[in-house]
Amino acid sequence: MKEKLLGAVLVSFAILLSFSCGYHIRGLSIPESEPEQVRVVSGTLEAPALHRYPVEKVLRVVDGDTLDVRFSVWEDIVLVKRLRLLGIDTPELRPRSGTEAERKAEKAAAKAALDYVETALTNAAAVFVVTDWKSDSFGRVLAGIQYVDESGTEYDLAARLLESGHAEVYEK
Numbered sequence: 001m002k003e004k005l006l007g008a009v010l011v012s013f014a015i016l017l018s019f020s021c022g023y024h025i026r027g028l029s030i031p032e033s034e035p036e037q038v039r040v041v042s043g044t045l046e047a048p049a050l051h052r053y054p055v056e057k058v059l060r061v062v063d064g065d066t067l068d069v070r071f072s073v074w075e076d077i078v079l080v081k082r083l084r085l086l087g088i089d090t091p092e093l094r095p096r097s098g099t100e101a102e103r104k105a106e107k108a109a110a111k112a113a114l115d116y117v118e119t120a121l122t123n124a125a126a127v128f129v130v131t132d133w134k135s136d137s138f139g140r141v142l143a144g145i146q147y148v149d150e151s152g153t154e155y156d157l158a159a160r161l162l163e164s165g166h167a168e169v170y171e172k
Contacts, residue, residue, distance in 0.1 A: 050144070055127035064090025064113025064166055065158075066140060067121075071129050083129065084140035088158045089170035090114075113166035120157065125150055 056078060059068040065085040072078050091110040095103040121127055124147035131143035145157040161167035 050130045050132045052146070053129045053131075055129055055145075058121045058127060061114055061118045061121070063093050063110055064117055064161060065170075067117070067145065069127075069129060082140045083131075083143045083145070084136050084138075085158045085161075086142050086144050087170060088161055088167040090161065090167045109166070113161065116161065116164060116166050117157065120155075120160065121145075121147060123150070124148060125152070 053071045053073050055069050055071045057070045059070055059080065061067050062082070065088055067083050067085075068080065069083060070078060070080045090113040091106045093107060093110040093114070095106040095110075097103075098106065126148040128146045129141075129143050130146055131141055134142045136142055146154055147157060148154050158167065162169065
């Protein structure tokens, strides 16, 4: 009896987790509540249909194109993930090449990009993660960040970083 109950609990958890991540189990006919499907332009690259999740808290802005966030993926399921913004590249806080002057200039530009992101997201009325759950070689989830300012206007963070000169297009 205990094994059957444990099996049922594990199957239920797997179903919930699979739906929250956008995966589907073949042959299962349970009504699902999919997250909002959106098409976004991140930087200059059009992304495929992605899932949009509300951010509960931006935990840390690592640099201009990398953030640690806590966000809801399904009712009571909350994830903490490191995200890499799609379509852009910002200067490095710890440059590895170039002359001393070039490294100092890149570090200053990286700090400016980080400050820009922190200010935009700190002042935002709402923040959303937009992703299809692919990750990069460092294990970061590749995602877009959308935010709504006090006036209700919605912005794409990557596009704003490009417009402000804090980032370049990254097509890798």
